[in-house]
Amino acid sequence: MRRGLARLTFIDLFLWGFRLLVILLVLYGTAGTLRAGRYSAEQWFDFVIFGLAQGGIYALIALGYTMVYGILRMINFAHGEVFMSGAFTAYFLAIWLGASGVLDRRPLVGLALVLALAVAVSTAVALLVERVAYRPLRRAPRLVPLITAIGASFFLQYTFRGLYGAGIKAYPEIALFVGEVGVGGFTILRTQVVVLVTAAMMMVALYLFVMRTRTGKAMRAVAEDKDTAALMGIDVDRIIVVTFALGGAAAGVAGILYALVFKQVHFFMGFIPGIKAFTAAVLGGIGNIPGAMLGGMFLGVVESVGPALFLDGLGIVAPYQLKDVIAFTMLVMVLIFRPSGILGERLAGKRA
């Protein structure tokens, strides 16, 4: 009993104190910001929408991390480069379509072509990495594929740098998506509407695929227990390929959405979104598909709203420089309260 108490006093007290401190700071900052009344309701709405649009992109990338983790128990660190490869390659098609006027006359057809190319390239790169870098190491200790993944990530970055150059490229503006739409007294940028709708559709489609189809069921079975699934007649290699293909396709879509919102593409563009999406996957509970979606949205909104809401009231100048600090503090907080993420890592029976 006394030993238990002694243990409690040291680590637990510190952790509880830390939790309390962060919560108090957040509350104090929020109260200060709201009292100061610097931002109007529209501006708060804008912050949330900016965050959701960014979060939708994080979520789509995070799906790739989380599905691969669910099945192989490995972090595919090359996934950021899968995202980059599609958007970077499709840039050349987009420029060509833009110059020939297709993007202005038939914007949806043009965008569909660009999207198709990006998805195809991202999927192909994801499959290639799986075949060349991961499959031969399937039975190796867990650290080995992790290091390979980092190697594959560098390899892809510098391959694409060699192919397309080190400079920045920018997607053309699509006239259809310039401007804003009004929603109940608020305005939203058209690109953000496109991003939110597409991301939501992608996520629902993916969720239904995993929950309702035979292949999806097989994926869940493999995630649960590879050997038993194989005994049940499931072709495990094929399921792993399907998983990588789905993750790659989602990353391809995310790449085009990113290009619509931010325009710039370059060979290093996958690094930071990749890290953020990985964070989002961990936030939501890695291996858990709805968790990745929720984690992505949560991270996006916290990055966008957090600095203004929490830090402004604390009197911190230039709060947006600390946006990553907020995002990662949130990660730490979530992991302290729920060590396996918001929705939990292992949902044995109902894991998606």
Place this chain on the structure above:
Amino acid sequence: MRQIRLLVVAAVGLALLAVGPSAAGPVTLGPVTDAVGVVRIARGQPIVLASWQVISGPNASLGIDQNRGIELAIEDKGGRLLDHPIRLIREDSGCNAEGGVTAATRIAANRQVVAAIGSTCSSEAVPGAPILWRAGIVTVSGSNTAPVLTAANRPATLTGYLRTAHNDQVQGRVAAQFAYFAQQVRRAATIHDGSPYAEGLANVFATVFRTLGGTVTAQEAISPGDTDMRPVLTRIATGNPQLLYYPIFVAEGGHVTRQAREVAGLARTILMGADGLFAPDFLRAAGPAARGMFLSSPDLSPEALGPRYQRLLERYRQKFGERPPAAFHAHTYDATHMIFAAIERVARKDAQGNTYIGRRALRDALFATRNFQGVTGTLTCTATGDCADPKIVVYEVFSANPERWEPGTDPKPVFPRR
């Protein structure tokens, strides 16, 4: 016993790390005695110079442009100095502190390097220049502009650092005067990215603008690699600034330029960047949104720099097949020639034709540069390493078409009026 020996070795190693090169005592090699060290270049062997510039990533065009300036200067000499061939080692400094440390460490490990040219970004020089000087290597930058590098109270570790680029004390002043007098702006906001360059320049701008009587509504900051600027721009919009000055780099500058127009309350705000954005790559990143914005940068127009620069530009185009993609090739060209002149002044030959260069002597000769006729003007170095003859102007971007990048016509200098 062995442990004690190890301890002694470790202690000596630490002590050597702690003190600079000057503590090693004078070194004599051949005919030269020098307090820091002597480089011996055997007959027929090359004189080694090192360039540390950013040659990858979004800011690659800045460093590539400067490496070409160095190549042109070496070509002027026919590739030879004091009967030795000139050899140039290139390191990529990445435009960040980590890259600067890596590049400087690699250069410092080569005992034959006589002098270095670089870095591109001030963030590289702050940690990198001390590493070079600890190895006795003097470095001259053609594009670092952060005030801290040559401030009166700069640390002794920067003793071996000079630059031919302007100090941002000058650029920030011109930018603030442009905003206050030419644009009649009374409320301005700034954004920096935490780098010594951007933070220093944004602060000088804000200080001068306040002194002139203007109000600075926000001094915001972002992080390198950020893409979503809309939240921070929304925050800036709450102060209703008439002008937004963001002396940051290409990728982030492109995002700010594009997204500022999409944020309620900033639709009519005047946008203004600085020399870090003075590159056609920035127009690629920013797209049509850059039309009508302003950039403060060194004056590269024919009227300011005269026929010598025109001839250099002609050679540049012939050799590399394109216009300079950034603003500091000429400054770096001058930096390289300054180093050549200083080497010629201090190098000594022995009877066999070997050359000896004292490191401290070379550093002192560079600092003693007076009335050096460079392409960018008449260069005279101060005791803290500022050698530039600064000519800062504010350019207006007209077509925002990277293919038509032609400093002097588009973008065109609009302030100060000539």
